[in-house]
Amino acid sequence: MFERFRTDQDSGLFADELRLESSARETLFSLLVRVTLVLLLIFALFPFWMMLQTSLKPRSEIALAGFHPIPQAWTIEHYLQMWDVIPLVNYYFNSLLIASVTTVLSLTIAGLAAYAFSRYEFPGKSTFEVSALATQMIPGILILIPMFLLFTFLGQSGIPMKDTYWGMIFLYTTFTVPFAIWMLRGYIDTIPAALEEAARIDGCSRLEALYRIVLPLALPGFAATGMFVFLLAFNEVLFASVMAPNKVTPFAIGIYDFMEAYSTQLGPLMAASTTASLPLLIIFVAFNRQIVSGLTAGSVKQ
Known part of the structure; x- marks a missing residue:
């Protein structure tokens, strides 16, 4: 030694x-x-x-x-009691629906935008990239009141947004798309453009090459980005507490019903939180390889 x-x-x-x-x-x-x-x-x-x-x-x-x-x-009395105290199933369904649709829309929009940024040159490209990144630096509390006023104005105009599924999905999608664009662009940059050119020589169109070549190779990146988007939409509290207080209350806000004016039902509250964490943990374990592969896919420039 x-x-x-x-x-x-x-x-x-x-x-x-x-x-x-x-x-x-x-x-x-x-x-x-x-x-x-x-x-x-x-x-x-x-x-x-x-x-x-x-x-x-x-x-x-x-x-x-x-x-x-x-x-x-x-x-296990708290696990049996929690279903009778509050409509926990409805809250959990609301969160799953909002987070799932948000994830699909964000990955679809961000995937196409990331592909365009990676493969094309067009006027204003750099400005748009910086602007998309800058939106992630603004604290959410600064956007809350303007977004609330926007939802109120749309509601008065005959387009209900507040306390609706599509309103929350629209809200979370606008927040997650810039983040997803930046993540997915790094993964798409590592895929050689020569593969698409070879596919186009064989008769594929641009969209067919994207669907048959780029997307399968970028699946780890989509898996990692989708997990982040899903967790963000599922666990968000600030905007949900203002924009979805009644009809589409998500789980993260609904469990506050266990907290009463002068006491808190800690047993059912912790049981509900544990029950909500298990499906997310199972998803992460099931797709662990894809997520870890996606997190490191854009780390090295080919």
């Missing part, structure tokens, strides 16, 4: 010093990285564990003072 080396001195004497071999340094660095990752993983999973174990605690144990990370008794 250690080796001795000699250095010449002006006096003609030799001094022995110790230093770590390169393999030992790499081992210690790898160990440090792994310990750091484990600590970060524990820190990231701790809120989920607290949510899960609180949902499995009896009501009397939840009310105990102090920190109790492991339940002394286990129960």
Whole structure:
């Protein structure tokens, strides 16, 4: 692990010093990285564990003072009770519908726009790219009131937008399309244009080459981008609390019904949150390879 080396001195004497071999340094660095990752993983999973174990605690144990990370008794009463307290199924359906349609529309619009940015040169291209990126730098709270006034004006004009499915889908699509364009363009840039040219020589049109060549190769990028768009639309709270308070209330807002004026039903609240997290976790595990592949697909310029 250690080796001795000699250095010449002006006096003609030799001094022995110790230093770590390169393999030992790499081992210690790898160990440090792994310990750091484990600590970060524990820190990231701790809120989920607290949510899960609180949902499995009896009501009397939840009310105990102090920190109790492991339940002394286990129960599923909160998972049975949560369906009777609020219309949880309706809230969850609203979120799934809004997030799913938003994801499909965003990927369709952003995919075509990203392809155009990657393959074509046209006036105003750079300006539009910068403008699309700039929209992601504006805090959402600054857009809330203007968007509310716009929805109110459209409603008075006979186009209901507030508290409707299409209104929320339109709202989230406008927010996610610029982000999706930037992500997908990086993936499409890595696909050689020569493949499309070869397909066109074989008789494919531009759209056929896009459908048969580019889209299959860009699927990992679409999977990663779609996951981000879906999670953003599913978990959004700020605009949903103002624009969808009644008829199409999403899950992220509906679970606030567990919070009463003078108390909070922590057991059913944590049970509902855990139930909502499981499908998203299953989707991520099922498409893990595609998502990870998509996240790294645009990292290297070919």
